[in-house]
Amino acid sequence: MKKLLVVIIAFGLSLFYWANTLKVTEPMVYHIPSGVTITAISNNLEEQGIIRSSFFVRVMVKVLVLIQN
Structure with a gap:
């Protein structure tokens, strides 16, 4: 069970x-x-091709807010 959780x-x-790796290599x-x-x-960053997934950015923001509180 622990191995499955780790996987x-x-x-x-x-x-x-992978979802949040920047596509842009220039500043x-x-x-x-x-x-x-x-x-x-x-959403705008995803539309411009700067990030791959806006969903993961939103999830990360929610996680960071939870950690800070």
Whole structure:
């Protein structure tokens, strides 16, 4: 049972890493207007091809908020 849990966690972390690997190799500036939601930001980054998945960005933000509280 522990081995299965380790495999699932490793797979999840690998998928998370793959989904959030930057596609852009050159430095860039991304302006975020005040009041814009994380959903809008992550969707826009995905549309521009800067990130692969807006879903994983939103999940990471939720996890970071939980960790900080």
